[in-house]
Amino acid sequence: xxxxxxxxxxxxxxxxxxxxxxxxxxxxxxxxxxxxxxxxxxxxxxxxxxxxxxxxxxxxxxxxxxxxxxxxxxxxxxxxxxxxxxxxxxxxxxxxxxxxxxxxxxxxxxxxxxxxxxxxxxxxxxxxxxxxxxxxxxxxxxxxxxxxxxxxxxxxxxxxxxxxxxxxxxxxxxxxxxxxxxxxxxxxxxxxxxxxxxxxxxxxxxxxxxxxxxxxxxxxxxxxxxxxxxxxxxxxxxxxxxxxxxxxxxxxxxxxxxxxxxxxxxxxxxxxxxxxxxxxxxxxxxxxxxxxxxxxxxxxxxxxxxxxxxxxxxxxxxxxxxxxxxxxxxxxxxxxxxxxxxxxxxxxxxxxxxxxxxxxxxxxxxxxxxxxxxxxxxxxxxxxxxxxxxxxxxxxxxxxxxxxxxxxxxxxxxxxxxxxxxxxxxxxxxxxxxxxxxxxxxxxxxxxxxxxxxxxxxxxxxxxxxxxxxxxxxxxxxxxxxxxxxxxxxxxxxxxxxxxxxxxxxx
Amino acid sequence: xxxxxxxxxxxxxxxxxxxxxxxxxxxxxxxxxxxxxxxxxxxxxxxxxxxxxxxxxxxxxxxxxxxxxxxxxxxxxxxxxxxxxxxxxxxxxxxxxxxxxxxxxxxxxxxxxxxxxxxxxxxxxxxxxxxxxxxxx
Amino acid sequence: xxxxxxxxxxxxxxxxxxxxxxxxxxxxxxxxxxxxxxxxxxxxxxxxxxxxxxxxxxxxxxxxxxxxxxxxxxxxxxxxxxxxxxxxxxxxxxxxxxxxxxxxxxxxxxxxxxxxxx
Numbered sequence: 001x002x003x004x005x006x007x008x009x010x011x012x013x014x015x016x017x018x019x020x021x022x023x024x025x026x027x028x029x030x031x032x033x034x035x036x037x038x039x040x041x042x043x044x045x046x047x048x049x050x051x052x053x054x055x056x057x058x059x060x061x062x063x064x065x066x067x068x069x070x071x072x073x074x075x076x077x078x079x080x081x082x083x084x085x086x087x088x089x090x091x092x093x094x095x096x097x098x099x100x101x102x103x104x105x106x107x108x109x110x111x112x113x114x115x116x117x118x119x120x121x122x123x124x125x126x127x128x129x130x131x132x133x134x135x136x137x138x139x140x141x142x143x144x145x146x147x148x149x150x151x152x153x154x155x156x157x158x159x160x161x162x163x164x165x166x167x168x169x170x171x172x173x174x175x176x177x178x179x180x181x182x183x184x185x186x187x188x189x190x191x192x193x194x195x196x197x198x199x200x201x202x203x204x205x206x207x208x209x210x211x212x213x214x215x216x217x218x219x220x221x222x223x224x225x226x227x228x229x230x231x232x233x234x235x236x237x238x239x240x241x242x243x244x245x246x247x248x249x250x251x252x253x254x255x256x257x258x259x260x261x262x263x264x265x266x267x268x269x270x271x272x273x274x275x276x277x278x279x280x281x282x283x284x285x286x287x288x289x290x291x292x293x294x295x296x297x298x299x300x301x302x303x304x305x306x307x308x309x310x311x312x313x314x315x316x317x318x319x320x321x322x323x324x325x326x327x328x329x330x331x332x333x334x335x336x337x338x339x340x341x342x343x344x345x346x347x348x349x350x351x352x353x354x355x356x357x358x359x360x361x362x363x364x365x366x367x368x369x370x371x372x373x374x375x376x377x378x379x380x381x382x383x384x385x386x387x388x389x390x391x392x393x394x395x396x397x398x399x400x401x402x403x404x405x406x407x408x409x410x411x412x413x414x415x416x417x418x419x420x421x422x423x424x425x426x427x428x429x430x431x432x433x434x435x436x437x438x439x440x441x442x443x444x445x446x447x448x449x450x451x452x453x454x455x456x457x458x459x460x461x462x463x464x465x466x467x468x469x470x471x472x473x474x475x476x477x478x479x480x481x482x483x484x485x486x487x488x489x490x491x492x493x494x495x496x497x498x499x500x501x502x503x504x505x506x507x
Numbered sequence: 508x509x510x511x512x513x514x515x516x517x518x519x520x521x522x523x524x525x526x527x528x529x530x531x532x533x534x535x536x537x538x539x540x541x542x543x544x545x546x547x548x549x550x551x552x553x554x555x556x557x558x559x560x561x562x563x564x565x566x567x568x569x570x571x572x573x574x575x576x577x578x579x580x581x582x583x584x585x586x587x588x589x590x591x592x593x594x595x596x597x598x599x600x601x602x603x604x605x606x607x608x609x610x611x612x613x614x615x616x617x618x619x620x621x622x623x624x625x626x627x628x629x630x631x632x633x634x635x636x637x638x639x640x641x642x643x644x
Numbered sequence: 645x646x647x648x649x650x651x652x653x654x655x656x657x658x659x660x661x662x663x664x665x666x667x668x669x670x671x672x673x674x675x676x677x678x679x680x681x682x683x684x685x686x687x688x689x690x691x692x693x694x695x696x697x698x699x700x701x702x703x704x705x706x707x708x709x710x711x712x713x714x715x716x717x718x719x720x721x722x723x724x725x726x727x728x729x730x731x732x733x734x735x736x737x738x739x740x741x742x743x744x745x746x747x748x749x750x751x752x753x754x755x756x757x758x759x760x761x762x
Contacts, residue, residue, distance in 0.1 A: 021578035158754040183690025
């Protein structure tokens with residue numbers, strides 16, 4: 001069904017960003033416009049999700065050029081759920097940034113770039129054209145380059161060189177893949193590609209092309225052995241930036257993997273084995289990395305890598321139950337990973353450091369806040385009935401049905417390691433007494449002098465995301481329905497293809 | 508740069524190149540050309556000016572910092588993309604005025620999109636080049 | 645013509661990967677540029693090369709009657725060139741900044757140890 005309003009999630013962030021550029025250097029106006037823009041974004045995303053959940057897959061053909069010739073935008077349940085979650089994280093981050101980002105960074109265009117990034121994310125989720133996906137990926141990485149370098153301390157610049165080099169390499173792989181795909185099929189529309197790739201005789205060529213996409217998206221979503229850039233760059237930018245990156249940038253790579261490998265390259269035995277091997281190694285390396293790190297954000301960076309493996313493993317098993325689990329995990333992960341980096345930022349505000357050896361005594365000082373943070377951390381670990389628990393059940397079930405015992409073992413190791421590092425962190429940061437540090441390394445408290453309003457701007461987003469996480473955990477039934485619906489759409493792509501191309505035939 | 512020939516030539520070339528860039532911008536819809544190329548030509552005109560007179564003189568000539576072209580250009584392009592949505596048509600549909608204008612010919616929303624691209628390209632290219640130039644000094 | 649392009653693409657990709665594996669940041673930048681150009685040429689080649697037949701329809705004719713060059717790869721390449729222009733200029737400024745801060749061109753010097761984290 002054609003609906004021209006599905007591009008609104010893209011438009012709202014585009015216009016917010018342009019408006020912000022007009023108010024260059026006016027920091028108060030930037031904060032207000034950004035929060036307003038993100039709030040409107042949530043309203044639009046909820047509206048879109050309600051429309052799509054209610055019935056059809058919606059499409060829009062830019063400038064009225066019919067699919068598969070023009071650029072098509074498609075909103076199915078998967079993309080509109082991702083847009084919805086993006087808008088939640090977007091609002092949380094833009095509220096947190098109002099206080100959490102230094103004035104100097106706002107003057108040099110932090111907020112416009114944040115909204116260009118959100119625009120790129122929404123565009124990438126909604127587009128139905130593979131080259132358009134590439135363009136949105138480029139919008140995302142250019143905006144993220146600016147965000148990660150902005151401010152320019154030495155460590156930050158060092159991290160951004162690694163980030164930049166690997167992401168440009170990923171884009172080149174992606175572009176090469178698109179070139180080959182266009183060469184063998186002569187189409188760029190995803191629905192059309194799905195039909196044309198399925199009809200190809202030369203499966204070796206298809207597998208080879210698929211490898212280019214696995215490498216390209218693999219670098220972006222940080223899977224083994226392409227993840228090295230992530231732990232060496234995510235701990236350097238301000239926490240609000242790291243929160244968007246952790247919550248959304250790696251997940252857009254996962255989204256693209258899911259989209260490509262369920263719609264265009266339906267996984268055969270070879271691809272599935274490859275994905276499962278990648279998943280197992282990703283979980284294990286992420287786990288081992290997280291265990292030895294002593295800085296909160298470095299540890300969280302490795303946890304991102306570890307948990308990416310869960311989703312790739314779900315895709316590798318490619319049964320409806322496995323996909324349900326992986327998608328549920330994806331939804332949970334976006335909310336929690338955004339939140340834990342915001343929490344790291346808050347801890348930095350409270351104590352001026354993120355080194356766990358120097359931290360302590362937070363529970364005694366802020367019991368209520370610690371309780372909220374505990375909910376988030378326990379969700380990350382997956383303590384029932386919180387949100388990280390349910391998807392793992394589906395993944396186990398799928399693994400047992402598919403006899404993927406190595407993957408199950410890896411997931412169990414990954415879960416226990418997450419439990420270990422999080423409880424270690426809890427003990428060190430919240431329960432242990434505050435160690436006395438003197439001299440130059442003395443801790444600074446930037447939180448206490450803030451006014452009540454500013455404090456609530458820092459804590460509010462964390463509570464907001466924690467509430468959503470809590471909803472995902474306690475109302476798991478609803479989320480499962482959404483995940484099941486999407487998994488169904490992935491296994492049977494005919495409705496998607498008909499929604500995009502079918503309108504063409506009736507006219 | 509010291510060369511008197513280049514210095515004299517560039518003062519005359521600047522207006523000519525700017526005029527040429529607008530010509531390229533306007534012929535873009537049916538012939539090779541358009542906002543991107545036009546913007547590049549206009550940017551090159553200013554770069555040539557900055558070669559001979561120094562980038563401070565060029566900034567003075569522009570009155571504002573080139574980066575302020577970017578939001579204006581983006582705004583024009585974005586509006587021309589989304590105005591068709593008010594009439595219930597998809598994004599980026601070309602809307603045309605019925606009557607041709609003198610000299611320019613038929614005007615449609617595509618021209619405004621091109622104009623936006625033109626401004627963004629001038630702004631972006633000059634900002635990038637001046638930033639790099641300032642670093643190297 | 646195709647053979648020349650294939651060799652050129654192979655050289656660009658190989659050179660690009662080789663330079664990416666060096667430790668110098670300038671070589672990294674040149675490697676990225678070469679890889680991008682190689683990818684663009686690859687799209688151009690795989691889109692099918694048609695010499696001297698622009699996809700412009702004669703104003704008298706109603707439809708194409710002849711083989712013509714595929715315009716889509718050209719549009720894709722144009723977009724990719726613009727994007728790589730933006731990324732490369734950003735990379736130049738960034739690497740220049742790194743050089744000012746670290747005073748070295750060697751990527752191995754970009755390792756602030758964990759102890760210096762905040």
